[in-house]
Amino acid sequence: MSLPLTVALLIFPRCQVLDVTGPAMVFEAGNDEVGRAHYDIRILSAQGGVVRTSSAVALVTEPVSELPPTSIDTLLVAGGDESGLKGLVGDETVRRWSVEASHTARRYGSVCSGAYALAHFGLLDGKRVATHWSTCASLAEAWPDVEVDRNALFVNDGSLWTSAGVTTGIDMSLEMVAADLGNAVAHAIAKRLVLYARRPGYQSQFSPVLDAQSQADARFAPLVQWMRENLAQQLDVPCLADRARMSERTFLRRFTQSTGETPAHFVETLRLDRTRTLLATGMLLKDIAAQTGYSSAAQLSKAFERRFGMTPTLFRELHCTSHSG
Template sequence: MKSSRTAKDVLLVLFDGVQSLDVTGPAEVFAIAAHLVGEPGGYRVSTASLDGAPVRTSSGLTVVPDRTLAAAPVPHTLLVPGGPGTRASDPDLIAWLRGHAPRARRLVSVCTGALVLAEAGLLEGRRATTHWAFCDKLARDHPGVEVESDPIYVRDGHVATSAGVTAGIDLALALVEEDLGRDIALGVARQLVVFLRRPGNQSQFSAQLSAQTAQRAPLREVQQWITEHPAGDLSVEALAARARLSPRHFARAFQAETGTTPGRYVERVRVEHARRLLEDTADGVEEVSRTCGYGTPEAMRRAFVRTLGTAPADYRRRFRTTTS
């Protein structure tokens, strides 16, 4: 697939203690997009560190940068990943970002890379997010930043910040779609075997992440079964029978081990499934409600209002407006 577009330079900043997936996830997205488009119409992906020396990632892998930051050309997209190395940022890196990052057409952070951008003053007066475990720190240390702790990524003008690790892939896919179109982004997603797009306003806290994983195998299997069968009979009685427990014992054990009741867990799973169908398909609200196990569209509407503060039709309309 050829294109007459000019390739966009994507520069990923490296430092000791960087999270390897924060680097390789977005890098793979942009590199695959470049391959699908064909030169010179996609991206030129490169890496750089302050001194050009190899860096050791948080997992122990060693990554060799392409060049020093001083020798790097002004990129279209400058990406700062996260990792333990962001906890005590190198003052020379902060100084470089202050002087050079504003020249990039687009500024991106993954995970705790937002802490580095904030320290360099690049998020002042902007909306931003980071890994949920560090949102309070970002807000506390940088009161001029409007921190949004729930979304997996936030766009504010030419600055985009994302939540932890895999959210960097979601953000990179959104940027590819913006730059090169949905077909290219879909091709990248298929090669990586991921969703084309989890929208930025999707919560960092899925039902599976918000609830603890049960310790006992029968309860873990019930959690998995709920996720895979949202339209099934998910009453306490049916789930208890699947776990081979009495309904009363099951309800108590489920809450004790997961931190939530079976009913709240089921509602969260069904709402998440319905959100994905409203975002990614043209199915009507009535069809979505059946697919997700709601008896009626009104039951789904009540669940959406209770969980998201909006009705399904309004949610779909708002989603399409914000992603068009």
């Protein structure tokens, strides 16, 4: 039996705890699913010892000096507060160790603003990366040779893997496990973690539901959630206005002012966003159409192509291959 693959999670004071525990949980769940220690998860810091995260949770770490960089299969740098990141990138021992590990590891990367550390170490030049939406602009400005994907949940560019942070570290780690152990194992882990769905990397960081709920006043927030849960129903203005207990004219005006979209456009956004998720499951297009409120696969295809510039079939071929089966 081969030795376990070493997964090194590099952290620092006031890092984001989910950037660390999310991936760690996924890889450990992979061990449980296959019934053996396929992964050896190690949490590292510059000096080792107890490191306090930004969430007041403390993690016990090993110093990077105790783990040979050439022994690393997967290296991930967590994100977190700017002060903690500055301390990490200013440590020459950490820099040398991280550069050597990234050059010999099968894959390396970051979660959230951990991309800044990789950029400081010169490990992102000419690469396409993801990071948290709030820091995309500053990363792109500081390192113009780096292509920052402002929408993706995570990006895989060769041996480099980067994610938008927090819960997306889980999505990225699931994709790594799928590559190592197969989709069946990754799906089983997602089910164990009670995830709504395995989210592919191309999916936007910006949920139309959350966007609408954050913009909408209290009157429309419950309606938005109900719409999301009832996409197969008729969701025209008369139906929605009746549910909101408004006249059609008043509802149309207030909903548009509140969300920035007409009801019809917003409903289509919800339906097509759900379509992209279902395409990744391998579901037949006619069944997706039925679940998302379209009368036929042809009607769904027409709406999808108008919005995204390609057919659902082509979209699935380009983006969802690793999620099929």
